[in-house]
């Protein structure tokens with residue numbers, strides 16, 4: 001199995017300010033750890049490029065894209081929401097972060113790799129069509145799903161989001177669209193407030209959203225039950241042509257922003273289940289993209305588990 005990997009030191013230049021949990025140290029400590037692992041050198045290293053506007057515009061309103069650029073370049077403190085702090089470089093970094101999953105997808109489609117992981121920031125799954133939210137500027141996974149469909153004619157895309165927060169932006173992007181199945185496990189009730197079990201899609205998209213809300217304090221046993229009883233059967237029924245993972249690691253027991261108690265190994269377990277699903281339905285094709293994960297000790301270990309499993313190590 002050949003696994004692609006993208007990291008770029010440019011991702012550090014999105015400066016969220018002192019004390020912000022979504023800080024550039026997240027990537028630095030993760031790189032410091034995974035570079036020491038024996039299998040790191042076997043990853044298929046790729047370089048990112050800024051995403052083209054036409055792909056960004058499949059998911060975000062042009063007026064919002066321009067507004068984001070203006071806000072960053074005019075050195076405003078935040079965009080739309082006090083928690084989306086920005087710096088003059090943030091717009092350009094966000095374009096690079098949104099471009100990276102497309103580069104991995106290109107390599108998969110060309111047959112050079114089977115799957116891949118993007119270690120980028122800012123994250124994306126809270127970003128709405130016209131609004132920044134929850135540390136997110138552009139919805140990296142939503143843009144990738146549209147790119148796969150429009151550029152490569154891929155029909156059915158699964159997005160599995162195991163970040164501890166519900167991916168409101170991703171759900172809203174696809175909730176009327178039966179061709180993209182959005183599945184989320186997340187703490188509930190919690191930020192951002194969406195993600196009730198009763199939210200199952202709208203109109204033609206009814207049934208193509210599956211929320212598995214988890215009360216604070218649960219751990220891997222409850223997640224395993226959700227996977228076996230709900231998530232894996234749902235995936236088998238949908239038969240995805242491509243799998244995207246919104247890989248947040250803030251459902252870890254040590255994470256300061258969540259109250260779910262997954263251990264590090266469980267991120268390997270979930271990855272294995274997705275590898276099996278991808279093998280069964282879509283020739284192993286998975287692009288995984290970093291979302292949250294804020295404990296600077298746990299995050300590198302969780303990423304190593306996930307990326308190690310993706311690359312069969």
Ligand SMILES: [Zn+2]
Pocket residue numbers: 163164165248250291292293
């Ligand atoms: Zn999160």
